[in-house]
Amino acid sequence: MNIPPINLKAQFKGVRKDVLKGIREILNEQKLILGRYCQELEGEVSSMTGAAHAISCANGTDALILSLMALGIGQGDEVVTTPYTFFSTASSIALVGARPVFADIGDSDMNIDPAKVEEAITPKTRAIIVVHLFGRICDMKRILAIAEKHGVAVVEDMAQALGARRGGAAAGTFGDIAATSFYPTKNLGGIGEGGMVLTRRPDLGEKVRKLRVHGMGEKPYIHETIGFNSRLDEIKALALCVKLKRLASWNRTRLETAGYYNMHLRDLPLVLPAIDDETSHIFHHYVVRTVRRDALQLHLKEKGIMTGIYYPLPLHLQPCFSYLGLKEGDLPIAEEAARTSLAIPVFPELKKKEKDYIIQSIRSFFEKQDEDSENDQ
Numbered sequence: 001m002n003i004p005p006i007n008l009k010a011q012f013k014g015v016r017k018d019v020l021k022g023i024r025e026i027l028n029e030q031k032l033i034l035g036r037y038c039q040e041l042e043g044e045v046s047s048m049t050g051a052a053h054a055i056s057c058a059n060g061t062d063a064l065i066l067s068l069m070a071l072g073i074g075q076g077d078e079v080v081t082t083p084y085t086f087f088s089t090a091s092s093i094a095l096v097g098a099r100p101v102f103a104d105i106g107d108s109d110m111n112i113d114p115a116k117v118e119e120a121i122t123p124k125t126r127a128i129i130v131v132h133l134f135g136r137i138c139d140m141k142r143i144l145a146i147a148e149k150h151g152v153a154v155v156e157d158m159a160q161a162l163g164a165r166r167g168g169a170a171a172g173t174f175g176d177i178a179a180t181s182f183y184p185t186k187n188l189g190g191i192g193e194g195g196m197v198l199t200r201r202p203d204l205g206e207k208v209r210k211l212r213v214h215g216m217g218e219k220p221y222i223h224e225t226i227g228f229n230s231r232l233d234e235i236k237a238l239a240l241c242v243k244l245k246r247l248a249s250w251n252r253t254r255l256e257t258a259g260y261y262n263m264h265l266r267d268l269p270l271v272l273p274a275i276d277d278e279t280s281h282i283f284h285h286y287v288v289r290t291v292r293r294d295a296l297q298l299h300l301k302e303k304g305i306m307t308g309i310y311y312p313l314p315l316h317l318q319p320c321f322s323y324l325g326l327k328e329g330d331l332p333i334a335e336e337a338a339r340t341s342l343a344i345p346v347f348p349e350l351k352k353k354e355k356d357y358i359i360q361s362i363r364s365f366f367e368k369q370d371e372d373s374e375n376d377q
């Protein structure tokens with residue numbers, strides 16, 4: 001069997017007809033950028049999440065930068081965030097001229113640890129960027145209480161969590177502003193780059209709308225502020241509108257697959273992701289942890305199963321952030337996660353026999369290890 005980490009070709013088969021029909025219409029009409037499909041997408045995401053303002057943009061990294069710019073964050077400011085995430089959560093902070101301050105993650109969910117956030121806050125802190133990693137929403141009750149106590153803004157990086165909920169509320173509605181990505185491998189993945197900013201605050205929504213079009217307001221070619229070009233194409237928005245109709249069902253299937261894996265792997269020496277009633281996890285990635293991670297990955301590769309490592313080097317140890325003066329050992333839980341995490345395929349198009357084969361292959365790895373250690377004795 002050959003099982004890829006994600007199967008975009010299989011996904012496309014289900015939406016092909018509608019996407020191609022829409023593309024033909026757009027090409028005939030020649031309204032190519034920020035048109036009715038962008039509006040439809042913004043409206044649908046807004047009603048799905050409950051975030052009053054949804055503003056599409058060119059990619060998830062831009063969505064983070066636009067969010068920070070709208071909050072007025074820049075030179076001399078500090079922003080607390082997690083070291084265990086995709087690079088642009090932190091690069092966006094540096095790109096607006098501020099200083100990323102890393103707070104370690106919690107061992108149970110690999111999301112930023114609220115207690116560590118509070119320790120990292122200084123008089124220069126202007127915001128906290130939380131990341132709902134792998135599709136599980138952070139402990140927002142505690143994060144919001146800390147933010148309120150210290151008078152700092154909360155940005156949600158929800159690039160991996162569109163459709164996830166916690167205590168009934170959707171990702172993107174907890175903080176002041178939120179950024180998401182439609183990169184093709186995301187749960188709602190486009191046919192190219194794409195992103196969106198969500199906010200309940202009208203002041204921030206208005207700023208982001210201007211910033212994504214060079215700071216232009218209602219009047220053409222009058223620039224009220226210095227923004228940049230971060231517009232979304234109609235063809236990409238159309239494909240996202242078609243796929244959005246299937247997102248809830250895809251997310252549900254991912255959660256069911258995760259539950260199935262957990263049930264069949266629970267007796268193995270692996271740390272499995274928690275599934276509980278409070279958070280509706282959308283399993284962008286299904287990540288297990290083991291000190292034998294590299295050997296398990298190789299074993300699965302030999303069986304034709306492709307896995308992923310998210311992320312092999314925490315951000316505080318990246319060469320580009322050496323100016324922050326952090327070293328190995330400073331954020332031990334993130335470092336441990338980087339050494340032990342392995343993402344097992346969990347995409348919605350997986351067939352039952354493929355899931356069973358994955359389970360069987362993981363089990364055979366540990367059985368072989370047991371046999372080897374018995375033979376050594």
Ligand SMILES: Cc1ncc(COP(=O)(O)O)c(C=O)c1O
Pocket residue numbers: 059060061062085086088089131157159160180181182183193194195
């Ligand atoms: C957590 C997180 N933040 C930000 C991004 C950046 O999004 P993009 O690749 O669309 O710029 C991604 C995805 O790549 C991500 O996973």
